[in-house]
Amino acid sequence: MGAHEGGPPEGLLVVGVDIGNSTTEACLAVVAPDGSITYLGTDLTRTTGVKGTPDNTEGALKAIRGALARAGRSAGQVETVLLNEATPVISGLAMETITETIITESTMIGHNPTTPGGEGLGVGTTRSIGELGEQQPGEPVVCVVPHGWDFDDVAATLNAAVAAGVDVVAAILAGDDAVLVTNRLTRPIPVVDEVSAVEKVPLGMLAAVEVAAPGRTIRTLSNSYGLATVFDLDPVQTRQVSPVARALTGNRSAVVVRTPTGDVTDRRIPVGELVLHGAGKTLRVDVDAGAEAIMEVVGRAQPLDDARGEPGTHVGGMLAQVRDTMADVMDVAGQPDVPPSEIAIRDVLAVDTFVPAEVRGGLAGEVALENAVALAAMVRTSRSRMQLVADLVSEGLGAAAEIGGVEGEMAVGGALTTPGVDRPIAVLDLGGGSTDAALLTREGECTAVHVAGAGELVTKLIDSELALGDREVAEGVKWYPLGKVESFFHLRHEDGTVEFVNEPLPPHVFARVVVLTPDGPAPVPTRHGLDHVRRVRREAKRRVFVVNALRALRQVAPGGNLRALEFVVLLGGSALDFEIPDMIADALAPHGIVCGTGNVLGTEGPRNAVASGLVRAHAALVAEEARCRSS
Amino acid sequence: MSAQPPPELTAADYPLSINRPDLLRTPSGKPITALTMDAVVSGELSATDLRITPETLQLQAQLADASGRPQLAANFRRAAEMTAIPDAEVLAMYNALRPRASTGAALEEMADRLERTYSAPVCAALVREAAEVYGRRDLLARPVADSDQ
């Protein structure tokens, strides 16, 4: 890599150190008197403490020592350690569910059991199976079977009633017995089962039970006019039941009971206001208005000075906590307190999502996909403690340490070492908590922004939309491609290709949707198919990273015009993702932008940009001085 | 002091760490008294310094013999031989001794290797004895491994 073959390069040993939100990276190099650089090695470790605080010292020293050890150099030989000026960034996440589905008077059963029985539509009066014996022939009956009845007994009882002339047209069962019962009936009827709260089904009411053939969906009860026909409704009543029809759309089976005031409603839950200060204005928006409305208001309050949420709501709590955490980490003994006014929410990203939730008033654990808003927020302060970190590093290493440059500028400088790029160049650092952008114009001017929302928000969206309830699994879904284990000897990848294996796959992945981790397939505990999981994963990435890439680049682009950018280099952990770089590149392509994952120094991939940028900036100064001396 | 021939120990020498630290060395030849906190902090010690040496195991075998425990002493002598075998190979050899894991020839090969590569005749004898018993009790690997029926 260096020009000095055959002997140790001459010049001074410098280390660039980038303290990022999650990783600390070091770049070790020799800078010759003429400013030429020989790179000796890099290292990477986890950042200790919040970026920009004295706790960073430990991680910084570790990365420096790691790079020295790899290059076989000792701390005593180091001339200068160069640190980035990093502003502390803390991000937070919250989610508010903003809709709720309620069934009143046990009007409807629409939980879609996997194995209903029989086929067709049956309309009659609801009667308990225990009372069938007293039932007079003639009137059509929908039989309701409580818990504790054995399937053989149910079938025998129904057959006996039919034989006695009772017109049993359908049945509603508590247990998972529908196929078992219909297989034993002399006269086939539609049967809906697994109605866990069957004792709440109103008796003596007119009810309709519909079951479609396997692979089909119901036609009558999901159609408002079908309901009107079945229950003989007038136009006013038909209007009232239309939410019921909508709620049943797509089901293979359903029950509708006609009760005096039964209803299905989709209620909006007020979850309080978000108050945004910025651009000299104070704007308010209801969180339950949804992401689009929130982002529209955020846009009007740019640049954002601060945001607050309603106390007692998730969003309010999250915003307050992010602020408090920042205040805590900035509170260093012997240093002046940071005024609260400097600790403010500087960006908010709202994303529409949905949360599978049990329906209130449901009889069978019906689940509705309720609307929700996920919010990421970021607090940043201009007050950094990096000089303190530099002093501590200097003390710990026994070498001089200084602030060598500002993060964004250095990142751009490092990114410029990617083969094939030139000014104007923008970098996008895709991190865990925030997405950062910086632009270096042809003229050498640099601007940088941080926007809220990155990898952690993606994980949260995947976790809640797939109802995984397990962050580890959600992380796996985010990071690795999917597959379906079709036998012990083959699995189908998400692109449809089949891979055969020689060693049988482990039993716990048999027949499951899996993520293909480097350690082998790991099961995703979900009832959803591979395609659904894939869609959720890609949508989550799109809604966070593609949206944020555009948002951040617009903020640094001259005049907000993306066409003014030429090269965009992706950096950071999520730039290693197997699909995010392509998704961002696709979104930027229409603007005439070349976009790709960085390859810092031609070897480091999207890593080490800031650390090597620091070395480059330092070398430029050395070269400048050399020129001054010689002239 | 050079460690040959090993001294004749009696039960009164136990514990060696207290009564005879002069006899104890680490695999890199440091005296046990060199295992200090300062040495740890300065990075002079590596994990191998905390391993037991074959010489020390032979001393403990003497103590076991002196206190009437010949089987324990034999175990220590096998262990002394094994200090030379890398961790992974020790586990591999253990696995090879499981029932129906190795053919008679494979066990004989292992015994040879113990003798020739690691100068471990006592361990080799144990393996040969196992091979003989496994042969008699149908515990050698079968030519065609079919666990189906």
Added chain:
Amino acid sequence: MTTPTTTAPERTVSLREVGPARRGTRPDEVVIALSPAFAGHFTKTIVDVPHAEVLRQLMAGIEEQGVTARLVRVLDTADLAAISHTAARLSGSGISVGVLSRGTTMIHQKDLPRLSNLELFPQSPLLDAPVFRMIGSNAAQYAKGESPQPVPTRNDQMARPRWQAKAALLHLKEFDCIEAGRGPVEVEAVFGPGTAG
């Protein structure tokens, strides 16, 4: 609501041999394999769940999923893994459920090593009728290529003092019923009284 007619007499079952067990060809079948003493020397599990009920619920779980159940009895071993694996290799779908007299149950698949399994329910004292139903249902779902959630296994630290010795005793008795050298036989379940009329 009225209460169900729980006073129906307890169902019984006997197994009628219909010939040597054959390899199935239907991909929509699950083979249930019964141990030597199941519904013969013994009539109920370690916690007195009648074998008739174990079998009915396993079969019902399979039928409810639209899959067919076929029954075999394994005579030459009382080892659950061996019983289950034998059955898996007879099953047209490759899926089997093996059951010991004391209730211990396993779902197996033909391509797995014998000592492995898809789901194992080792704590026989904690298996009741609803669990057997779920086991049947899961086995059928595997046969259909679906991904059932594994049946939740339960644990009870105090099962040891109560059941460990009885389990050993039942195991020994089952061993006594082994007929060495006899291959698996196809059986038909003949259920006795109990169905309300």
Added chain:
Amino acid sequence: MTTTAPRPTGAAAKQSLRTELLEARPVNLDGFVEEWPEKGLVAMESEFDPAPSVRVEDGRIVELDGRSRNDFDFMDTFIANHAIDVASAEASMAIPSAQIARMLIDPGVSRGEVLAVTRGLTPAKVLDVVKLMNVVEIMQGMQKMRARRTPANQGHSTSARDNPIQVAADAAEGALRGFAELETTLGVLRYAPLVAIALQVGAQVGRGGVLTQCALEEATELELGMRGITAYAETISIYGTESVFVDGDDTPWSKSFLAAAYASRGIKMRFTSGTGSEVQMGNAEGKSMLYLEIRCILMAKGAGVQGLQNGSISCIGVPGAVPGGLRAVAAENLVASMVDLECASGNDQSFSHSAMRRTARAMPQMLPGTDFVCSGYSSVPNADNMFAGSNFDTEDFDDWNTIQRDFQVDGGLRHVREDEILAARNKAARALQAVFAHLDLPPITDDEIEAATYANSSNDYPLRDVLADLKGAQSVMDREITGLDLVKGLESAGFHDVAENLLTVLRQRVSGDLLQTSAVLTADFTPLSAINDPNDYAGPGTGYRLQGERWEQLKKLRHVTSSTNPETEVG
């Protein structure tokens, strides 16, 4: 205490009120079975056990308990080749069993004199001897034959959530209360490196020199030991019949090789066996539980392993259900001691619903004293015990201490004042916090330290980020972290005393002193084993006596009314 439903009461017959009351007693939730000697479902008195015999030709045992060498199974072969002293075998076997039994209880016969006889005995002869002894005689024998003079105890420190902070805090408390060894295991095995580190750090905070182990499959357990993250190993199982041994995928030779492997890395190790395991697995070959266990004990002896964990262990429900079962369990502990092995004597698994039976079960070990009275007293609540529950747990601490005081017996534990316990728990959590930070492992928060200080069970701790912890655990293995790294982390964070304690424990593996029979480390880091602390019991007034400073310690309880001022309590 149990989720097991009460027995269904028969429908029809009318019962007396007293019977109803008796039916409701916890003891009736336990299971009991009749014997079936033909199948080995019998404790120790079976006509199907072989008669003792031995025949030596050309310095080789050619007949053992009625079987000639050609018919030996591998247990017979191994025992004949390695366990029995050929030179003295025929002479020892000629001594009538009753006389050997009397030697065991006769204070006038020293432990050494008994060992000179027992080293030549066959399994059937050993059985024949102990069959003559009632439980009081067995206890009397144990009092003399225990290898180490000073009795001790072992604790289990585990967490239902595998929470390392809990394990560290409970290990510190356990060490402070007196456990000389602490053992852990996992729910999620991948957590092992972090939990093993936590156990080691916590133990050295509570009392320097406590030895720790982490029960895992052989490869990982050995690796953690070799790295100095754990100090000893115990879960190396052996069985009394060839078929069950093979079912467990091992042989006496593979296990002997493994025993030497541990010693070659300077790691203390004992085997594990127990009555009931063979019949539980259906292959007792028609022999009594105790006969098969005696074969295990002699196999362990032959392998040259220094000690054995026995006392039925995880199969306690089997001997516990047959007549005379607990007498057999007491006898198996005695046999381990009378062939000169360290005995970690069970009492370590949930055994009974009845508190009275649980206590009684421990008396044959607690009263005479064994090398480790419990090979796992749960020093966490049983709900957190990942060994499926122990016979005693944290709720029983005060009862145990009171029984020690009542009988003036040393069961290895003591009452510790609340302030000392809180200080140790807090320090253990902080020390672990420092080690985690030093090793770049997922951070431990101050909230977690506060929780650890005052917690009872895993439910009292904030939830950990399991994903991050598991990644950290993997990195401990990948980065080849060793005990030395723990020492460095403790030292650099200012926990000098804890660092020194751990370094001293690590130094012990260079000396090999802990490899000798029944070795433990005292609070001043003296290795104490059967060599320098041999059991010298020779009747009343001799041997280990609970007296002096230790007795003063054990007189303390949570509440003792002061005799000088009865309005106050001493403590």
